Amino acid sequence: MKAAGGGDVPNVKVTVDEVAVSAAALGIKSVANPGPHTVRASADGFTPATVSITVPVGGAVDAPLTLEKDLSAPPPEPTAPAQPSPEQPPTASSGHSIWPWVAFGVGGVGLGLGAVGVAAGVTLLVLQPKASDAAAPGPAASLVVGPGSIAAIGRF
Numbered sequence: 001m002k003a004a005g006g007g008d009v010p011n012v013k014v015t016v017d018e019v020a021v022s023a024a025a026l027g028i029k030s031v032a033n034p035g036p037h038t039v040r041a042s043a044d045g046f047t048p049a050t051v052s053i054t055v056p057v058g059g060a061v062d063a064p065l066t067l068e069k070d071l072s073a074p075p076p077e078p079t080a081p082a083q084p085s086p087e088q089p090p091t092a093s094s095g096h097s098i099w100p101w102v103a104f105g106v107g108g109v110g111l112g113l114g115a116v117g118v119a120a121g122v123t124l125l126v127l128q129p130k131a132s133d134a135a136a137p138g139p140a141a142s143l144v145v146g147p148g149s150i151a152a153i154g155r156f
Contacts, residue, residue, distance in 0.1 A: 009067050012043040029060070041065045124152045 014021040016032070016039050034057040042048040046067040053061045124141045141154035 009041075009043045009046060012041055012067070014039070014041045014065075034059075039063045039065065041067060043067055046070055120152070121150065124154070 012023065012026070014026060017037050032055050034055050036052065036054050038050060038052050040048065040050045047070045049065045049067050051063050051065055053063050055061050121143065124143050127139075127141045128143055139155060141152055144151045144153055
């Protein structure tokens, strides 16, 4: 949509047969039923424009419209420049959830406990007495692995 003398038309409203056309669809070819149609365009500060077209069967029609400045319309009110808003400090309800941090902490504790368990298991396995040392007095430890469990048995 262009203004007389060139330039874009701000906030233009276009209808085809009284049905609104979105601004995003302007300038893009679209399908229309064959026959007569009425295209209207309007915008603040411009004189409305109307064009009647007839779309032939299997054909296409361009419907260019030019809006002319409405000299009797009052000039648009000047808008004040936007004032920058003071920076707001973050609040407790900033939309971020604490639950991911809780899950991260619980996972870290679980990994730490697992590492301690592995270290204890390796230590007990190394200290496990050989068959020839079974009768020897003193501290001894044995690692017992069963279905779904691991146990350490020892004498200290």
